[in-house]
Amino acid sequence: MPITISTKTVDREFTKKIEEISGEPLTKCMQCGTCSGLCPVEATSDVSPRKLIHMVTLGQREMVMNAKFAWLCVTCYLCELRCPRGLDIPKIIEATRQVKLRSNENFIEPFEIETVMELPQIAMVSAFRKHTA
Amino acid sequence: MKTGYYPGCTLKTKAGNLERSAIHSMAALGIEMIELERWNCCGAVYSLADDDLIHLLAPVRDLIRAQDQGFDRVVVLCSMCYNVLARANLLMREDEVKRDAINNFLEEENDYNGEVEVVHLLNVLKDDIGWKKLSDSVKRPLTGLRLAPYYGCTLTRPEEISIDRGISPKIFEEFIEALGATAVSWEESETCCGSYQIISNPEAAKETVSRIIGSAVNREADALILSCPLCEYSLGNRQSDLIESESDLHEIPTFYFTQLLALALGIEPEESKFDLNTDSAREWLSEKGLLASVEA
Ligand code: SF4
Ligand code: SF4
Numbered sequence: 001m002p003i004t005i006s007t008k009t010v011d012r013e014f015t016k017k018i019e020e021i022s023g024e025p026l027t028k029c030m031q032c033g034t035c036s037g038l039c040p041v042e043a044t045s046d047v048s049p050r051k052l053i054h055m056v057t058l059g060q061r062e063m064v065m066n067a068k069f070a071w072l073c074v075t076c077y078l079c080e081l082r083c084p085r086g087l088d089i090p091k092i093i094e095a096t097r098q099v100k101l102r103s104n105e106n107f108i109e110p111f112e113i114e115t116v117m118e119l120p121q122i123a124m125v126s127a128f129r130k131h132t133a
Numbered sequence: 134m135k136t137g138y139y140p141g142c143t144l145k146t147k148a149g150n151l152e153r154s155a156i157h158s159m160a161a162l163g164i165e166m167i168e169l170e171r172w173n174c175c176g177a178v179y180s181l182a183d184d185d186l187i188h189l190l191a192p193v194r195d196l197i198r199a200q201d202q203g204f205d206r207v208v209v210l211c212s213m214c215y216n217v218l219a220r221a222n223l224l225m226r227e228d229e230v231k232r233d234a235i236n237n238f239l240e241e242e243n244d245y246n247g248e249v250e251v252v253h254l255l256n257v258l259k260d261d262i263g264w265k266k267l268s269d270s271v272k273r274p275l276t277g278l279r280l281a282p283y284y285g286c287t288l289t290r291p292e293e294i295s296i297d298r299g300i301s302p303k304i305f306e307e308f309i310e311a312l313g314a315t316a317v318s319w320e321e322s323e324t325c326c327g328s329y330q331i332i333s334n335p336e337a338a339k340e341t342v343s344r345i346i347g348s349a350v351n352r353e354a355d356a357l358i359l360s361c362p363l364c365e366y367s368l369g370n371r372q373s374d375l376i377e378s379e380s381d382l383h384e385i386p387t388f389y390f391t392q393l394l395a396l397a398l399g400i401e402p403e404e405s406k407f408d409l410n411t412d413s414a415r416e417w418l419s420e421k422g423l424l425a426s427v428e429a
Contacts, residue, residue, distance in 0.1 A: 023183030040325055044337060072337055075178065076325035077290035081299055088291075094181035108333045118370070119332065120362045121142040122213050125177035127329035129188070 010059040014099075018056050021095035026057045028085045035079035035089050045069045049079050049089050056096065070096045071107055071131070097130065107131040136257070137204030137249075138166035139195055141214035142174050148211065148362035148389070150406035155210050155254060155391040157404045162262050162270060166208060169198050175217040178329075186234055192221035193235055197242045199249045206250035208257055210391065212361035216287035219251040219294035253288065253296045254391070255304050255360070264311040272399030273427045274313030280393070281317040281354035282306055283345075285364045286325045308390060309358065312397040321348040326364045331371070339374070342367050349385050356417065357387045365389065369411055386414035399427035 019026055029050075036048035047055070047069045055063045064070075070093050079089040100107070108131045116124070144152040159166050172195050180188035195218060199207040209215040225232050226247030236244045258267055282305030292299030302323070306316035326345065327338030345368060349357055359365055369387035392405045402424045407415050418424050 021182050021184060040341065041337065044340065072330065072334060074286070074325045074328045074330055075181070076286040076328070078286075078324070081290055081292060088181075091181045091183070098182050113332060115332075120147040120366050121174070122177045122211065122363050123329060123332055123366060125142070125174065126213065126363070127332040129176065129178050130329055131333050 005058060009062070011061040012059050014061040014064070015056055015059045017099065018092065018095045021098050022088070022091040024088055024092050024095075026053060026092065028087055029053045029057065030085055032084060034082050034084060038078045038082060039073075040076060040078065041069070041072045041074060045072050049073075049093065052096065053087075053089070053092060056092065064096055065100065069093075075130070101131075101133045104133045106133050134163060134261075135165045135167055137199045137202060137207040138168050139172055139175075139199070139207050139209050139214060139218065140168060141172075141209070141211045143362040144211055147409065148365065150409040151210055151360075151362060151365075151389040151391055154389060154395040154400070154405040157400045158391055158394045158398055159254075159257075161398045161400060162258075162267070164257065164261065167204075169195065169204075169207065170202060171198055175214045175221075177213050177217065179217045179220040186231060186238070189221050189224065189231075189235060190239065192217050193225060193245060194239065194242065196222055196225070196247075196249050196251070197239070197245045200245060201243060204249065206252055208252055208254055210254050210360065212253075212285060212287045212359075213363060215251065215253045215296075216294065220291075222247050222249065222251045223293060253360070255288075255308060256296050258308060258311075258394075259304055264307055267308075268311040268313070271311070271313055271397045273397055273423075275393065275397050276313045278314040278421070279317050279353060279355045280309045280314045281319050281349045281352065281357045282309055282322055282390075283326075283357050283359040283364060283368070284323045285359065285361050286323075286328070288360060289323060305358070305390070308394075312393060314393075317349070317352050317354040319348050319352040319354065321345045326361075326367045328363060331363075331367050338367060339371075342372065343382065346372060346382055346385055350382055354385060356414075357385055358390050358393060359387060360390055369414070372411070373413070384413045386411065386417040388414060396423050401426060 033050045036050040042048045047067045073093050075090045175192045289295040289302050297304040309316040327341040331338040395405045
């Protein structure tokens with residue numbers, strides 16, 4: 001996916017916002033791809049964690065907000081365990097989710113879940129925490 | 134010896150088999166687990182947004198309860214609760230600014246600075262009991278069983294709260310060997326079961342579960358051993374859904390580590406509430422003769 005960069009598409013405020021919410025200094029990322037190599041959902045997603053970080057760093061708000069990746073991430077911390085730059089990648093991904101959730105948009109609708117009776121509480125609490133506003 | 138114990142919501146319902154088997158086993162090993170009074174849900178996932186302190190109040194309040202009740206440590210069984218409580222505790226120890234903000238907000242409570250230790254039950258078995266004593270206490274060695282340890286994500290990551298080394302942990306394997314069984318070495322032991330995606334993206338979670346079961350089957354594991362009620366739900370309860378579409382996979386039983394501990398210690402099988410496990414798990418136990426009482 002080519003990234004077109006122009007003054008029109010770069011949103012510096014967005015980059016700043018993600019850095020603020022995550023508390024992670026994005027410029028530390030050296031784009032080595034170690035995180036992507038370890039990520040269990042990368043293969044079936046549209047972008048990888050490395051690419052997502054790149055898009056955030058370049059202020060590509062639209063692209064980041066339209067990517068499915070952050071909503072498929074399972075916060076398994078495999079990426080963080082081996083990032084040579086010590087970045088807490090799941091926190092960066094969480095920040096991109098938060099931008100949507102904080103504008104009061106849900107990713108899942110609690111009332112549409114059919115299997116509620118059989119689900120363990122931790123499944124519901126964690127899914128609502130991650131995917132609802 | 135007495136120790137404070139935090140159950141968490143799921144252990145009071147769907148994962149009653151994890152709780153009961155643990156309490157009985159620890160009593161047999163001389164440790165009385167005393168449930169914290171007035172505990173609340175920990176929130177299931179640790180808050181990752183730097184400016185989000187509100188979701189830390191729940192786990193911190195649990196830690197304050199432990200301190201108020203005079204416990205210098207709190208034992209946790211559920212992997213997700215362990216992760217949240219251990220991370221919240223670490224933050225209260227290391228981040229002065231956030232600690233002050235949280236303590237100020239919880240003004241009706243005593244101040245908390247991370248004094249309580251958060252430990253997972255596997256660490257109690259390893260460090261307080263010791264593998265040697267555990268193996269000496271076994272009345273029914275699980276000899277010949279090939280058990281695959283499943284750590285999942287939250288017991289060992291991030292590394293600062295890991296129950297063992299963050300990379301290639303061995304504590305689960307050591308536990309299995311102490312019970313007399315063989316620990317299977319397999320590729321998927323530290324991967325994720327799909328976690329909350331079982332609700333939000335069930336198709337993706339199915340793929341993950343099928344990969345994990347496939348690996349355990351390939352390594353000729355007899356059963357999968359775990360510590361997390363969400364892993365048990367996806368890999369245990371929901372396993373048969375995916376086997377229909379993956380014809381070359383056969384079903385593999387899943388158990389909480391405490392259930393096998395209880396069996397090995399000769400505790401009556403009723404105490405482990407196997408009725409909450411799957412039909413195939415119960416059938417497997419009975420085939421192996423593990424549901425019979427151990428002769429005194
Ligand atoms: S592993 Fe770390 S440095 Fe490498 S691409 Fe991922 S985030 Fe960047
Ligand atoms: S935490 Fe998310 S991005 Fe990192 S490896 Fe796991 S699924 Fe991939």
